[in-house]
Amino acid sequence: MPDAPSPSSPPRSGTLNVLRVYLGPLKWQVVLLAALLLTGTGLNLLLPQLLRRFVDNAKLGGGADVGLLARLAGLYILLAVGVQLLTAGATYVGARVGWTATNRLRADLMRHLLSLDMREHKERTPGEMIERIDGDVTALSNFFSQFAVRVFGAALLLTGAVVMFYLTDWRVGVGITLFVLVTLYAMNRVRQKGVEPTRQERESSARLFGYIEERLSGLDDVRSLGAGEYHLRGFLRVQREFFRRSTYSWRRRSLVWQLSMVLFAVGYVGILGAAVGLYAAGAISLGTAFLLYQYMNMVEEPIDQLTQQLQDLQKAGASLGRVGELLALRSGLPEGTRDLPEGPLDLRFEHVGFSYAPEDPSVRGVLHDVSFCLPAGQTVGLLGRTGSGKTTLTRLVSRLYDPSTGSVKLGGVDTRDVRLASLRTRVAVVTQDVQLFQASVRDNLSFFDESVTDAEVEAALTEVGLGGWLSRLEEGVRTPLPTGSLSAGQAQLLAFARVLLRDPAVIILDEPSSRLDPATEAQLTQAMTRLLAGRTAIVIAHRLDTVARADRILVLGDGRVLEDGPRAQLARDPRSHYAELLRAGRLEEEGVLA
The missing domain is CATH 3.40.50.300 (P-loop containing nucleotide triphosphate hydrolases)
Structure with missing residues (x-):
């Protein structure tokens, strides 16, 4: 069976490199995603303006224009529904882009593992390799599938909300800008504390999978020699280490949202204090005060999204490091350039x-x-x-x-x-x-090569003396062949x-x-x-x-x-x-x- 080629320039590390390599070929879907996010963000920023006009007109009491209030309410509902539809569309496209990208990464990892020589495979258990390909890439899948929608969309909404603060009152805009910068800086500093514990958590997870795989493959020997209790104690030791590192990693990652809660409590007190002061001084209307509160919600929402995504980013950062280590491995068998001559070989x-x-x-x-x-x-x-x-x-x-x-x-x-x-x-x-393999007789012989015909498989079985056995199979070469049968x-x-x-x-x-x-x-x-x-x-x-x-x-x-x-x-x-x-x-x- 021919060796698979090496991965096509897979990134060694760095989130931006991964995004460039694996999202680059999906650029038109990314463009569509950007269009959905931009449109949805623009409509979202417009909604508080409608609420401000509604509140200011409703405050007039008996002199309020009921027709205008009805139109504003209808337009608000229409735009709110539009925002939800655009968000749903962006979520779908984002998930499609993310899973497509990480499926390519899985294929690259599998292809790369197949290209490594036996020295590397002897040093790692199959369970560890499975965890690298499935566990680490699943962490990246969750990150990729939400990154564009949550992070890019949140960044757009956050920027738009800050701009609207400036348009409403430049003094409030300056205060919000400082608040956002301090919050993002503090959260990014705290985020770094979770990367190494998360990497260690993934390492202990790989060891746990490797331990289970080895014991299951040797289950007959373990049972026949009465070594079940010994291996169970070993499993508990590995499991205990995984649990310890998992809980420690979770505590380190949770610092991000804990810090976010404290900072936003301060932020809401500040914006409400500013709105009450400006309204009492007659500098803004009641609708504008309500507008400031709404835009503060729009500042909190994207930063909350970023907070959640930063925790995924911590997992993704650790997984990227481990995936990068795997992709950095090089086979000790350099690729030759010649083909073997045709015919019999001495x-x-x-x-x-x-x-x-x-x-x-x-x-x-x-x-x-x-x-x-x-x-x-x-x-x-x-x-x-x-x-x-x-x-x-x-x-x-x-x-x-x-x-x-x-x-x-x-x-x-x-x-x-x-x-x-x-x-x-x-x-x-x-x-x-x-x-x-748990596959058909045909697939077991052809190694899932569709170019091999059923007639060729039948001829090979007959040649080695399995023709009688084949004739008793209900579906011939298409009959499923369970392992151990x-x-x-x-x-x-x-x-x-x-x-x-x-x-x-x-x-x-x-x-x-x-x-x-x-x-x-x-x-x-x-x-x-x-x-x-x-x-x-x-x-x-x-x-x-x-x-x-x-x-x-x-x-x-x-x-x-x-x-x-x-x-x-x-x-x-x-x-x-x-x-x-x-x-x-x-x-x-x-x-x-x-």
């Missing part, structure tokens, strides 16, 4: 050495000066004790890792010079534990069918018959014969019967090549390691029969 190891921690000389290497050549179209049986380096060797072929020293060549091309997409297409791996042998055969669909040049089989009974193993051996015909193959095996048809045998010991040669020749040589293994196997079999 495999060559030239003085290959490998360590999982090359930067730490105290960590012993896994492979040491490994050299061998496997001609195109031949199969090598890879033998050796557990820990001898067999699986590591195959990981270098599929380029999950690069050798620390020496080179691995396919078709005469160093794997480090090959494009990963080309290599993944031409090299297929079948592991002991076959991963099945297949036996170990059927799962291995299904994995063989996956490989046949791809038609690779090189196949790696990692102990394909290790968990099978003799009858199922015989069926699997027949499928293997068809699968490996004409292809270069490496078969890792503990059972010697599995490699009985291999062209060559390669024996590893302690990370070194102990033996390499044609299988038949090594079997005839009584001094060879392979012949010794055959004798040990026969003696064991005779002992069992006796």
Whole structure:
């Protein structure tokens, strides 16, 4: 399956950068959103003017123009309904823009994770990765989907309200301007205190998800060994840390709205005092005094919105930092520029050495000066004790890792010079534990590739001996395949069918018959014969019967090549390691029969 490309210039940090990268392509929807917000804000600012005229005319008592009051009331209701409709439209467009942007971010994160090498994936649990992609991006989704409507709209309304204060009375305008500046400055300073605690909260959440995922994946072992109580205590420790950091983070974030309540209590006292004083002095009418109070509401409303959004901004800021850390990770496997040649491929190891921690000389290497050549179209049986380096060797072929020293060549091309997409297409791996998805048989074989036809899937299943099984399925290849519904042998055969669909040049089989009974193993051996015909193959095996048809045998010991040669020749040589293994196997079999 080809590697996904890297994310398209994802931002490393900073809210403005995220807005630019992910909202930029949605500029026309953003323009529509701006138009809705501007129109709604303008109408909202006009409503208190209508109320002022209504109050001033109603104060005349019997001399009031009833017709004018009715028209003002009708116009007020009409504009108020219009404001609500425009607000609803802006909310819808804003949510659509926000979710579209963050869905792109999710896709970029997933694509980036798929492009990382195995070192990075080994250092992080799947639960932590899920929390990074889902939890952190959901926090950003909530922020994005409301940011334009609440923050941009609130900023427009706040600016308009301050301007209206100046138009009403410049002295009140100056006082309100100072109040707004002091409030925003104080709230921004307080907001910063919540960013780091929120980041730590997200980190503890990721550890909690990782802990749960690991225990659920090993649930059979936990139960069978009676370790449930121990793991439950561990869960409570992780949960307790998450709770402690969550409550501390909430307290730090709540300082913003607590400060807002205090400042606005002072602000309302000030504006009411100014309105009463100016009215008593005859400088303003009763309607204008009421107008000042209404515009003070319009100052409070957007700052309240900003206060709420600042708390989301705290979460978003922490999430942005963690997402940025993830996007800053770079694969240790540099992308090559060449494609593998067409046709069968020979495999060559030239003085290959490998360590999982090359930067730490105290960590012993896994492979040491490994050299061998496997001609195109031949199969090598890879033998050796557990820990001898067999699986590591195959990981270098599929380029999950690069050798620390020496080179691995396919078709005469160093794997480090090959494009990963080309290599993944031409090299297929079948592991002991076959991963099945809760999807149809077809999707399990094609990996959800719509270009693969049902007929091709049926042919691959028939080729590996699953034709009879397929004929019993009600919906054929479209039948849902729940996880765990297949036996170990059927799962291995299904994995063989996956490989046949791809038609690779090189196949790696990692102990394909290790968990099978003799009858199922015989069926699997027949499928293997068809699968490996004409292809270069490496078969890792503990059972010697599995490699009985291999062209060559390669024996590893302690990370070194102990033996390499044609299988038949090594079997005839009584001094060879392979012949010794055959004798040990026969003696064991005779002992069992006796």
